[in-house]
Amino acid sequence: MSEIERLTDSVKLGESPHWDIESQSLFYVDILGMAIYKYTPSTKKLTKASVGLNLVSFIIPVQDEKNQFVVSLGREIVRIFWNSETEDVRVIEKLAEVEESRVFVDNRFNDGKCDPSGRLWAGTLNTRAQTPLGYPPKGTLYSLDAERNVKSHVSHLRISNGMAFDAALQAMYFIDSAKGTVDRYDLDVTSGTISNCRPIFTLSKHDVSGIADGMTIDADGNLWVAIFNGGKIIKVDPRRPETLLATVEMPVKQVTSLTFGGPDLDELYVTTGAYKIDDEDLPPPDNGALYRIRNVGAKGLPAANFRFVNI
Template sequence: MAPKVEQLNVEPTSLGEGPHWDDETQSLYYVDINKHTINKYVPSTKKHTKADIGKNVSIIIPVKGETDQFVITYGREIALITWDGESEKVASLKILYEVDENTENVFNDGKCDPSGRLWTGTMGVAPTDDQIPEGKGSFYSFKNGKVTKHLTEIGISNGIAIDIATNKFYYVDSYRGTLDQYDFDIKEGTITNEKPIYTLFEKFDREADLKVLDGMTIDSDGNLWVAVFNQSRVIKVNPRKPGIIEDFIQIPGKQVTSAAFGGPNLDELYVTTGRFTVKGVTPSAPEDGGLYRVTGLNVRGLPAERIIL
């Protein structure tokens, strides 16, 4: 049986991103970067709620051992918030970290490793999304009050996936056109020996359709499910077979941004999309900006990690 792709009945996002499935609450958290909102969707009740942050927000990750506590990106800062998952405003917001001397930079995608360490990176901003400057961002990790810079000259810091079984770390800088693999030392919090395992394009071309690798997730077999922005699909890449696409899922929305496994058995793939202007064109179909659930893939994901402060 072919996988089933279902558009969920929630408010469309201008730039949906950062899906995080929380096992403890059986809820999907995600953001709308352009509308500055954090979002919560509970599949069992089909209830969608959101809160306005008032600034660029690209991730929302629950805090381990706490209720209604989350870490978010806040421009080029990392913040701790209190949110009951219902209110239209957060109850509190405290800045934990600030990075990058370039005040125009903002954080983008991010994830936690099993030690509770947060990984996230920055990018430059510009008046239009197809004019984002190259090489302005950096890639960081955060733990125990310490900030570590791992990579520099990043275009758009994007997809992250971690495979503890093989000690591998996967990362996407959308402007590079490659999905890169690193050796990962979780104890030391280091990534080394960069190697591209899939290439979408050899050189970023601003005049092209702006198809780029975006957010991603990993299944229990170590396969990567990577969103391809502006190509209406999520591709499956097996790191043990570099350079090829083993499978793909066609998504009705064009601007596919990220994916996360969720559901009681972690066998449902939730996919975020966007509906914003790129190269003068704004998608307007009902499918654009939708939140999608894919079932029938016959694979399971790995639990998303909460952050440890």
């Protein structure tokens, strides 16, 4: 039976957990709190740093560059230096900026993740919600490669969210939360292109309330999906469309994202939110906390770091 443990106090909107094998620690962000975090399970130490007056939605280490990370700041992707022991953060360079037209002034990056080659994929959303979680279709999915080339792939997204990659199947899994599905794309890692989108899981067909948010993949090729406003995690088999394998009920409503971590990559680290929707208060310390789930019966894959060339 799975064992769920709360590890930290609350943040406003925890997201984008990334397990770093080298330091045996977890990096994640508080989007609305405009902060980045490092949690080290062996010492239970939590370090926080502010990134200024801009929303940060992901943090990914740079391969072979100590204390360097790629993060989003609004509609920009930047490389930062952070020793992850203090609050000292320094922007080294701006790598990309998207959607500079006034039409997209309310857009920002949301979830981001690297494919097995170290290429970054990240999508945008428009923050002018027409109803709670009802965002207009002004988002786009982009990629940023090792030579700093930006490419757009999918447009008219409402809530660009979870991603996972299966190198063996040459597949990329992607979530636009407003669609109510988990989709699969054929992925050409060499060229950095995706094609042939089709849904592999539909929440409504399984009476799953809430929306699909962050996502990770295990070593068996199964997907683990955080259900925001649904208080659960679902495990699905993407090779058999519409196959729900398991459900893990969480003690909080806003489950935002998750990743495998620990020395054997057999523990799930889960971020959550305390985002006020429809005047519903989600009090601390449980809402917005970081959780660890043991005994899930699966192991994850090493998270890919961002790779540069000719730094």
